[in-house]
Amino acid sequence: MNTMKKETLRLKLDRSETIKSNIKRYYIYVVLVLMVLTLSLVKLDQGNFFERGQFLSPDSIINLLRSSVPIMILSGAFTLLMISGYIDLSVGSAMSLNAVVFAWMILNGFSFWPALIVTLLTGSVLGFINGFLAMKLRITPVIATLVTLNLFKGLALLIVPDGLSAIKGSAEKVMPAWINDFARKDILLGLPWAFWGAVLVILLLVIVQRKTILGKYAAAIGGNRLAAELSGINTVNIVWLLYIIVGVFAALAGVARASYMSLGDPLSGDGMETNCLIAVLLGGTAFSGGEGSVIKSVVGSLIIICVTIGLMTVIPAYWQTAARGIVLIVAVVLNHLLVRKQVKA
Amino acid sequence: MELKRVQKLLGGGRLSDESFITIFMCGVLVIVFGLACLVVPNFYLPQNILNLVTNNWYIVILGIGVSFLLITGNFDMSVGGVIALTGVLSVYFCQGVNVSQNALANGLGMPYVVAVLLALVCALGVGAVNAFFIAKLKVPSIIVTLGTAMLARGAAQVITQGAQRNTSLPDAFGVLGSLGIPGTTIRLPVLIMIALIIIALIFEKKTVFGRRVYLIGANSEAASLSGINVSKYLTALYILSALLAGITGILLASEYKAGFSSRAIGYEFDALVITLLGGVSIAGGFGSTLGMFVGATILSVVTSASTGLLLSPDWQFTLKGIVTFAAILAQRFALDKRKG
Amino acid sequence: MKPTENILEIRALVKDFPGVRAVNNVSFDIKRNTVHCLVGENGAGKSTLIKILTGAYTRTSGRILLSGEEYNPRNTRDAKQKGISTLFQELNVVDQLTVEENLTLGVEDTTFGFLRKTDKINKIISVLNSIEPSIKPQQLVSTLSVAKKQIVEIAKAVAAESNIIIMDEPTAAISESEIERLFTIIKSLREKNVTVIYISHRLDEIFKLGDYVTVMRDGKHIETKPLTEIQDRSELIKLMIGKTIFEQYIPREVECPDTILQVKNVSNHRLNNISFDVHAGEIVGFYGLVGAGKTELARAIYGLDEYEGDIVFKGQKLQPSPDKAIKAGIALVPEERRSQGLFTILTIRSNVPVMNMSKISSKGFINDTTERNCALEYVDKLKIATSSIEKEAAKLSGGNQQKVVLSKCLFADADLLMMDEPTRGIDVGAKSEIYNLIRRLSKEGKTILIFSSELPEIMNICDSIYLLYDGSLKSTLRNGCEVNCEKILHIVTGGE
Secondary structure, eight states, X not given: OOHHHHHHHHHHHHHHHHHHHHHXXXXXXXXXXXXXXXXXXXXXXXXXXXXXXXXXXXXXXXXXXXXXXXXXXXXXXXXXXXXXXXXOTTHHHHHHHHHHHHHHHHHTTOOHHHHHHHHHHHHHHHHHHHHIIIIISOOOHHXXXXXXXXXXXXXXXXXXXXXXXXXXXXXXXXXXXXGXXXXXXXXXXXXXXXXXXXXXXXXXXXXXXXXXXXXXXXXXXXHOHHHHHHTTOOHHHHHHHHHHHXXXXXXXXXXXXXXXXXXXXXXXXXXXXXXXXXXXXXXXXXXXXXXXXXXXXXXXXXXHHIIIIIHHXXXXXXXHHHHHHHHHHHHHHHHHHHOOOOOOO | OOHHHHHHHHSOOOOOHHHHHHHHHHHHHHHHHHHHHHHSTTTTOHHHHHHHHHTTHHHHHHHHHHHHHHHTTOOOOOHHHHHHHHHHHHHHHHSOTTOOSSGGGOOOOOOHHHHHHHHHHHHHHHHHHHHIIIIISOOOHHHHHHXXXXXXXXXXXXXXXXXXXXXXXXXXXXXXHHOBOTTSSOBHHHHHHHHHHHHHHHHHHHBHHHHHHHHHHHOHHHHHHTTOOHHHXXXXXXXXXXXXXXXXXXXXXXXXXXXXXXXXTTHHHHHHHHHHHTTOXXXXXXXXXXXXXXXXHHHXXXXXXXXXXXXXXXXXHHHHHHHHHHHHHHHHHHHHHHHO | OOOXXXXXXXXXXXXXXXXXXXXXXXXXXXXXXXXXXXXXXXXXXXXXXXXXXXXXXXXXXXXXXXTTEEOOOSSHHHHHHTTEEXXXXXXXXXXXXXXXXXXXXXXXXXXXXXXXXXXXXXXXXXXXXXXXXXXXXXXXGGGSOHHHHHHHHHHHHHHTTOXXXXXXXXXXXXXXXXXXXXXXXXXXXXXXXXXXXXXXXXXHHHHHHOSEEEEEETTEEEEEEEGGGOOOHXXXXXXXXXXXXXXXXXXXXXXXXXXXXXXXXXXXXXXXXXXXXXXXTOEEXXXXXXXXXXXXXXXXXXXXXXOEEEXXXXXXXXXXSHHHHHHHTEEEEOSOIIIIIOOTTSBHHHHGGGGGGGGGEETTEEOHHHHHHHHHHHHHHTTOOOSOTTSBGGGSOHXXXXXXXXXXXXXXXXXXXXXXXXXXXXXXXXXXXXXXXXXXXHHTTOEEEEEESOHHHHHHHOSEEEEEETTEEEEEEEOSTTOOHHHHHHHHTTOO
């Protein structure tokens, strides 16, 4: 093709690329704002989740943010892993297992910090296992983490004594009331430690993604694994580390959840992995890796919370699954349209 | 060519990796079965063995669709949702019109056969949606099918308002679920399963269609260069998988005389598990329905033995997870060792 | 230590593969801080030589001295550490990262994991700046053109203090103006203490760019000379061809003068307004070097790529899809037999019938006996060396694998057979068998299009020769004794 034609085509591409990239960068905030506006305008008859039936009231917002701590934390770490081109579908069950472990420890007399540390250790072991299967044994990540999903869920179910649905207080053994404090007690602006802690760790993730070598290598591995290897990067170890990080964050999410519910529910994480996928897709992460943003995924997770909790007051509970399904498909379509492998000019 | 040379050329060839894995898993089955017989009283009774093979007929039927797709390197996690949806629809479509105050008892009043057919059409619709995103838009199958799973199950939940529909049904409704070979515990669904397995085996080994599925899995670029329309085949396979799930849904609804929105939760995992246990590899192009059946039997032995040992459902679930975990590790080691 | 005058000294280097000696006792020197060009036809041994230098292959015997010291890299990372970088045709940059991030990939400075901007980093960026100031470090690589991406790779290699940068056909995918810029940069590398080994078929570029040139042929070293001592292209071409005696081409009368294929004004991203006719029963050769557009032309005819223009086969316009092409009677033997032509994990028996399943099946059911017989028939007809038809295709030698691919295509009963690099990487004996087979097929009335970058191959069997350069059809000629190989090479290397 002659040079003239090539140049004109390139200019055309450039212009549409700029529009496209601007849409890409900001659409998720637009969606969030739209969502909030819609929900605040709709008349809220059902459910008593929101005080005084108002979506934008301080109490509603506080409730919303408090219950969104687990998904925010999880989707952040999930994003980092997806950027490297790998996936972990066991995050939901890992979270449940961690919640169970934490609740068990609190119930059996341990104080907050020891329980937290043990849970974090558990989480990192779970992440280590996932990394081992996916990187060392080179089992397809989807299959490996689907298997560990079931394994972790089973372990969580086993820890809970027969006859009970969760690790919780009973007549004989009382769950200390302070377990609730972490996720519910007002510390600052009405929001609890769990929330501010989540803000902190998410900020950490953002810094890791943008300013550290781990974030850079994750993007390099996801973008062009061969180029990364040729540059001397140890791709196996880097991604393994990412899996462990996801595991640790699943532990944090589990602690937050157990604290919020005052119990350790082995089924609390069901569907979390789909929520993470939705959040990450909305946030513009490419499934093939190389691109993604922790911040945007977290915004995506807020959107999901708005959908699940917000819609809950507007529509009957049994519409939940269908609603989430629709959101996922919409997220897939949006992601497909906006995040496509760049055609080489 | 002289006869001797012909004979030589026809023979030889070592056991393919696929046959190796199938035999390996048969060995595993024998071991697991043996262990079960040791620890569970009366495990080896003929009736029990029969049950092993027939109890999870629904997972096996699902496994057929899932295996074919996995051979091409794709997942289908929507089969559980499709079972729920078709079950619920088959009830809703033929419930009496305006017979009661309770909304859940009112339906569209169609004859049972029509209701069944319509429900199956809806299942095919789900398959088509899967195919569109996966074959046409090339979105990863794991995401798409997780989404359609939610859509299908969500629709079922909406129609049943989160519970179930089981009233004002025509008499014809329970027939399918109750038919069977008199004097035995073998019922119609099991016979359907057997028929489908045989058809699947024939398809896989003996038809052009089946051969092309393997070719796509082995090397999809070479397949399209050889004139195979990969997109068309994937579409067919997703529709097939949805159809199989739909049939299962109809049969289960008939058996329980109810359309339950929480039916079949987790079935897609089990279907995937038995496929993996059977040696189907996502790496492409190998594995077989026979292996999947062996895998299903292994799973059955594990579940049955756990029941026999009076283990809690939680233990059963975990045991399944551990067995799957061990199996994929073992297969990886066995194959790596064989290669070199 | 005083730097030696020669950065690289190659002494009696030999590389053997089973059945073929790819590098045959090669000895020459490369002077420090020069642009040293390496030319030769396909199969001359250039890429094998380069692969030995970069550590991808281990040599069979001989010595290499790098700056006077023994050089024996165990792998590519080793070679890189010793200062040898390579620019491949497949770009090795990460599109999603910025230019600066790509430049520093693998050599970052960090404190507790945080990326720091140190002097070292600034130095690396200044290298890019001195080479190509118009590339800003904060740009995303995905927004750069292919040429600029190449420059980023060059800057990375220079900044990594490579002493030698090997460039393999770098101009294949970039425009004229970009080539000029690239050359300025390459020439300036000499002042940066870098020696460039430049491999290309485009002789004009060699003359513009090079200080020295080494000519290889048939694995042997022919000559190394300063370019100032070479008069013109034809002298270079003479060295490249030498006195190779081509197997005699026997001219023949093409039986059927009917036009079976008409290509009319076909253009796409790589092809420029190509038009030609092919008569039934002809063997047509498309000759051109890397990047000429041969594969792209084959793909367009086969319906794999989009194009503007028309392709008419047997009087009907061709629909753009492989399965329609196969049904119409066209078959393609693809360029990469392992990844495109064969199902390596399947057996010979399963591979053969793939393109025409209806012949071994009835009503959709495969007839095992027919399948076996067909496999046996082709093993016999093409003399595929195997102990069994149940052998996995992966286990066959290159030549036999190619025969299986051919069987596949022949089985499709195609009237037009297209073969892309039919004998690449195949030993001499198998090559000869394949050529005889092609002639036989032509006698049976089949039309054959050969796309190749090996001139002896084209000269050997083709009735007509079409010359391609840079996506355009430059010239066509009938094969015969009067064919001037020098003129051919002149055209395919960019001459007029």
